[in-house]
Every structure is written in structure tokens, then in C-alpha cells.
Amino acid sequence: MPRPSRLRPAPLTPGSPHRRTLLKAGGTLLLSVLTPLPASATQIMAVRVWPAPDYTRVTLENDSALKTTHFLVPDPPRLVVDIDGLVLNNTLKSLVAKVEPNDPYIKQVRVGQNRPNVVRLVFDLKEEIKPEVFTLAPVAGYQHRLVFDLYPLKPVDPIAAMIRKGEWTTDDTPAAAASSANPASPLPATPPAQTEVVPDAIAKLESEMSALNGTPPSQPVQPTPGRQVARAPAQKVVRMVTIALDPGHGGEDPGAIGATGAREKDIVLAVAKRLKAKLEQLPNTRVMLTRDGDYFVPLGQRVQKARQVQADLFVSIHADAWISPTARGSSVFVLSEKGASSSAARWLANDQNKADLIGGANAAVQDKVLASVLFDLSTTAQINDSLKVGKAVLKEIGGINRLHKAAVEQAGFAVLKAPDIPSILVETAFISNPDEEAKLRDDGYQNQLADAITKGIKRYFADNPPMAKSRQT
Incomplete structure (x- = not known):
């Protein structure tokens, strides 16, 4: 009884369909090993708003550096910021509630996914501002930070x-009265006015007239007792x-x-x-x-x-x-x-x-x-x-x-x-x-x-x- 012949694969001759299929599969496997998977989107870890008289600061803390573009829109004034490589999450959405009504420069902020991997922030402003947008490398207890400092066009005096x-x-104000009235003043009180004793005015005139005639006065001029003329105090303020x-x-x-x-x-x-x-x-x-x-x-x-x-x-x-x-x-x-x-x-x-x-x-x-x-x-x-x-x-x-x-x-x-x-x-x-x-x-x-x-x-x-x-x- 004849023995059945074994099934053997067809030879992989150049140009054969079977050979091309295997090469494609092998190439796909190799690429999957050598090519890294797409990186996950940057995660926003925290958002903070710091209103101040001089400026308002908005900080986004994230697990990697962010790339941004921004521009101003007038009438009404707005600051628009686009952040690349970012997917909107609840932490970033919470920025809306962080803006206080008494913030001197920000009226409100709107947050949305503008397009895939790009989040847009729109700051509605109370007045025109000069923005400074910069990043900070990790330091102390912070990770990467994206910072928006919103300054008024005219700096606060x-x-x-x-x-x-x-x-x-x-x-x-002159300190003499205040200092004497309140010894707690850090400044020393103005010294009291100095006084001097002067001769009687008539006696002095007679003496001068006698001197002009070459005749000395009959008696030396004596100061009039008790007569004092206060010298005006120095105008020390x-x-x-x-x-x-x-x-x-x-x-x-x-x-x-x-x-x-x-x-x-x-x-x-x-x-x-x-x-x-x-x-x-x-x-x-x-x-x-x-x-x-x-x-x-x-x-x-x-x-x-x-x-x-x-x-x-x-x-x-x-x-x-x-x-x-x-x-x-x-x-x-x-x-x-x-x-x-x-x-x-x-x-x-x-x-x-x-x-x-x-x-x-x-x-x-x-x-x-x-x-x-x-x-x-x-x-x-x-x-x-x-x-x-x-x-x-x-x-x-x-x-x-x-x-x-x-x-x-x-x-x-x-x-x-x-x-x-x-x-x-x-x-x-x-x-x-x-x-x-x-x-x-x-x-x-x-x-x-x-x-x-x-x-x-x-x-x-x-x-x-x-x-x-x-x-x-």
C-alpha cells in the first residue's frame, strides 16, 4: 500500500505571494518592538490663582514642560492661551472657580478643548493688561509650572x-508740636526757642547819637532788667x-x-x-x-x-x-x-x-x-x-x-x-x-x-x- 506523501510548504521563491506576506508580518512586528508607543498627554496636577494689587498670577503645575502660544484680543479685552499636548481634565476645569470676584484684573476664565491635544484658556479681563507667560523648572516641592503674570498697562504707583x-x-508736618505733645515720637523734639537780653531801645539810640557828636553818653548804657526779646526759632521742620x-x-x-x-x-x-x-x-x-x-x-x-x-x-x-x-x-x-x-x-x-x-x-x-x-x-x-x-x-x-x-x-x-x-x-x-x-x-x-x-x-x-x-x- 503506497505511503501518503507529506505536505510540504511551497518554496519561498522571490516574488511569491507567501514570501511577501511573511515579510510584511515580520516588518510590522519589528516596528512594534522598536517604535515607542505614543506618549500620554501631560497631566495638570494643580491650578492656583494669586490676585495682588500689582498683578494677578495664574499657575498651572504639571508633570512635564508645556508649550504655549498666546495673544490679546481687544474690545472687550481678553487674553487667549493655547496649550499644546494637553487634554482637558477636572483639575484644569477647576481653574474657572479659582477666580474671585474681587480679582483686580480677571473677570472670569473659560477653559475648553480647542482641538485634539490643544486646550484653550480665555481670560476675560477687567482692563487691558501686559501679560508675561513663562515656565519654571521643578524646584523645592514643585513640579513643572506654567505661569501667567497679568500686569496692568500702567504700573501701580x-x-x-x-x-x-x-x-x-x-x-x-512740623514736628515740634507733635513731638512735645506725644513723647512717643521717634523723632527728637525741636529745641526750645533761645532768648537774649537786649538794651532798652531809647538808651541804645541816645548812646549812638552821642557817639556821632564825639561826646560819650553821660552814663554807660545798662541793660533794662527783665526785658527779654525772644529770638525767632529756626524754621526747622x-x-x-x-x-x-x-x-x-x-x-x-x-x-x-x-x-x-x-x-x-x-x-x-x-x-x-x-x-x-x-x-x-x-x-x-x-x-x-x-x-x-x-x-x-x-x-x-x-x-x-x-x-x-x-x-x-x-x-x-x-x-x-x-x-x-x-x-x-x-x-x-x-x-x-x-x-x-x-x-x-x-x-x-x-x-x-x-x-x-x-x-x-x-x-x-x-x-x-x-x-x-x-x-x-x-x-x-x-x-x-x-x-x-x-x-x-x-x-x-x-x-x-x-x-x-x-x-x-x-x-x-x-x-x-x-x-x-x-x-x-x-x-x-x-x-x-x-x-x-x-x-x-x-x-x-x-x-x-x-x-x-x-x-x-x-x-x-x-x-x-x-x-x-x-x-x-
């Missing part, structure tokens, strides 16, 4: 803003003292965070507001806050604000943090031209100077030479005056809290580099120390701290009254 709020006295208070951090930059969650930016703002109220109780004194809410102000702008109001003193308020929770005590710092007074001071200055990286300053529009120019212009006289007020404040703070260092320290803090303003930085306590964090949260301690700083400032101005200034342009 800090003095005009304070006048509108009734926080600015427009006319300097003590001008208003302007103090700039600078609560550190704010907005995107929380500063140091204590073990129980206290944030430096909140603590120092509360202390600054208490200090402002106490200083304004002193005659001839007006106070400006570089920020009066929870928003970020770049370091250079803090200095610029103080110079715009021609401040006589700049006081930056912070709360220390250290790698060890046992570090404690209050400190006062001033600028150093020759390096930090200690390694700890150098570390702290470097840490505080990173605020622009964390808070988010647009490097493309920042004046990159500002820091070096201001540093070069900082004079020995400015630092000497800063040391004087620093010592006065440190002595008063030492009465309510342990001092970390018994002397004023020096380091290259960026916010202390105004060339013409005595400037100090007060580290109120270590927020990283649980005991001191509890004190910083306490209203009573904040009040004592504000009292101590006020007394130190009052003593400094009593010994060093400010000179007259011409208005800067």
Missing part, C-alpha cells in the same frame, strides 16, 4: 495706592519718616514650614501687620508693606518698592529654619560687602536668595544686573546706619526671646541691597523648632515682637533723625 486707602500722609516693612515669601513661595504646618509666609505677614499698626501710632511716621496679602513679590521688586516711596528704613521679616530642630533664637542681619559674618549667616542668605526660583520670577524680564549694581552702590554709610538700627532692634528683641547670636550678623541678602536705605532683616525665631513654632503662632508673642521692633526703631530715629530729602523721580 505704591504711593497713589496708599493714598486711596488712606494709609499715606501727603504733607510733611521735621519731615515724615517712611518705613518699608517686607514680609518675606508669599504666594507660590511658602517659606519654611514648621512641624505642625505653620508656614513662614503667614507668620511674617501677621507680624508685619501688627508692627505696621504700632509704628503708625507714632507721630510723623508712615508705613508701607511690600505685600499685604498672600502673593509673591520678587526680591528686586521689594527693594524697588521701598525706593519708590523713598523709605528711610527697610525691615524684612522672616522666620528661621535649620536642619536641626534644636536650633533656636532670634537674629538681626544687615548687608555685608566682604562676605558673611558666619557660615550659618552665609547659608541662610543663600537660602533666602532662592526665593525668586521658588516663588517664580520671570528670568527673561528681570534686570539681571540689578543685584550686582545695587551691591556695588551699597555704601559703607548705608551699612553703618543699618548696623545702628540693627543693634537697637536686637537689644529690644533680646528682652522677649533668646538671641541666636548676641551681635548683629552680616551676609549678602538680596533684599538688603538698596544703596540709599538703611536695611535690616529680622529672623523672628526658628520655625523649625517646635517650641518656637508654637510661640510664632501665638498672638501674644507676635504682639511682643512687634512692640520690641517698634521700640528699637524709635530709639534709632531718636538718635539719628533723617535728613531732608528731595523727591526722587
Whole structure:
């Protein structure tokens, strides 16, 4: 019986259909191995809105860098932003509810999927604005950030803003009456008018006439007892003292965070507001806050604000943090031209100077030479005056809290580099120390701290009254 023949595949001759099918399948398999799958869309992790008098900031935090285009539309004013590589999600939709009715620049925001992988944001504006759109690389606890800073076309004048709020006295007043009426004034009272005894007017005239005739007066002219003529006092007008208070951090930059969650930016703002109220109780004194809410102000702008109001003193308020929770005590710092007074001071200055990286300053529009120019212009006289007020404040703070260092320290803090303003930085306590964090949260301690700083400032101005200034342009 013949054996059945085995079935064998047809030979894969060139051009055969079977061979072409196998080659296509193999090529497809190879491409699937070598070609990566399409990348997933960028995910928006958080959205935040920070309204401020000077500008409004909108931040989108995401897991990778975003590419955007934007343009302005007039009548009514709108800002349109298209974000590539993005799919609309609930987090991004929540941006709509983040805009508050009292936002100075944004009326509302609309969010939608404009086309595949492109999300469009439309900001309906209350007035025309100048937008700055930039990205920030991951830093501290943040991932990638896309930032929209919406500035008014005409920058806010800090003095005009304070006048509108009734926080600015427009006319300097003579201090003599106020100082004598209220000994709490930081300025010394005008010295009392000097008096001198003069001869009787008729006797003096007779003496002069006799001298003209060559005949001496019959009797020497004697002063008339009890007759005094007051010499007019010098027209000395003590001008208003302007103090700039600078609560550190704010907005995107929380500063140091204590073990129980206290944030430096909140603590120092509360202390600054208490200090402002106490200083304004002193005659001839007006106070400006570089920020009066929870928003970020770049370091250079803090200095610029103080110079715009021609401040006589700049006081930056912070709360220390250290790698060890046992570090404690209050400190006062001033600028150093020759390096930090200690390694700890150098570390702290470097840490505080990173605020622009964390808070988010647009490097493309920042004046990159500002820091070096201001540093070069900082004079020995400015630092000497800063040391004087620093010592006065440190002595008063030492009465309510342990001092970390018994002397004023020096380091290259960026916010202390105004060339013409005595400037100090007060580290109120270590927020990283649980005991001191509890004190910083306490209203009573904040009040004592504000009292101590006020007394130190009052003593400094009593010994060093400010000179007259011409208005800067």
C-alpha cells in the first residue's frame, strides 16, 4: 500500500505571494518592538490663582514642560492661551472657580478643548493688561509650572495706592508740636526757642547819637532788667519718616514650614501687620508693606518698592529654619560687602536668595544686573546706619526671646541691597523648632515682637533723625 506523501510548504521563491506576506508580518512586528508607543498627554496636577494689587498670577503645575502660544484680543479685552499636548481634565476645569470676584484684573476664565491635544484658556479681563507667560523648572516641592503674570498697562504707583486707602500722609508736618505733645515720637523734639537780653531801645539810640557828636553818653548804657526779646526759632521742620516693612515669601513661595504646618509666609505677614499698626501710632511716621496679602513679590521688586516711596528704613521679616530642630533664637542681619559674618549667616542668605526660583520670577524680564549694581552702590554709610538700627532692634528683641547670636550678623541678602536705605532683616525665631513654632503662632508673642521692633526703631530715629530729602523721580 503506497505511503501518503507529506505536505510540504511551497518554496519561498522571490516574488511569491507567501514570501511577501511573511515579510510584511515580520516588518510590522519589528516596528512594534522598536517604535515607542505614543506618549500620554501631560497631566495638570494643580491650578492656583494669586490676585495682588500689582498683578494677578495664574499657575498651572504639571508633570512635564508645556508649550504655549498666546495673544490679546481687544474690545472687550481678553487674553487667549493655547496649550499644546494637553487634554482637558477636572483639575484644569477647576481653574474657572479659582477666580474671585474681587480679582483686580480677571473677570472670569473659560477653559475648553480647542482641538485634539490643544486646550484653550480665555481670560476675560477687567482692563487691558501686559501679560508675561513663562515656565519654571521643578524646584523645592514643585513640579513643572506654567505661569501667567497679568500686569496692568500702567504700573501701580505704591504711593497713589496708599493714598486711596488712606494709609499715606501727603504733607510733611512740623514736628515740634507733635513731638512735645506725644513723647512717643521717634523723632527728637525741636529745641526750645533761645532768648537774649537786649538794651532798652531809647538808651541804645541816645548812646549812638552821642557817639556821632564825639561826646560819650553821660552814663554807660545798662541793660533794662527783665526785658527779654525772644529770638525767632529756626524754621526747622521735621519731615515724615517712611518705613518699608517686607514680609518675606508669599504666594507660590511658602517659606519654611514648621512641624505642625505653620508656614513662614503667614507668620511674617501677621507680624508685619501688627508692627505696621504700632509704628503708625507714632507721630510723623508712615508705613508701607511690600505685600499685604498672600502673593509673591520678587526680591528686586521689594527693594524697588521701598525706593519708590523713598523709605528711610527697610525691615524684612522672616522666620528661621535649620536642619536641626534644636536650633533656636532670634537674629538681626544687615548687608555685608566682604562676605558673611558666619557660615550659618552665609547659608541662610543663600537660602533666602532662592526665593525668586521658588516663588517664580520671570528670568527673561528681570534686570539681571540689578543685584550686582545695587551691591556695588551699597555704601559703607548705608551699612553703618543699618548696623545702628540693627543693634537697637536686637537689644529690644533680646528682652522677649533668646538671641541666636548676641551681635548683629552680616551676609549678602538680596533684599538688603538698596544703596540709599538703611536695611535690616529680622529672623523672628526658628520655625523649625517646635517650641518656637508654637510661640510664632501665638498672638501674644507676635504682639511682643512687634512692640520690641517698634521700640528699637524709635530709639534709632531718636538718635539719628533723617535728613531732608528731595523727591526722587
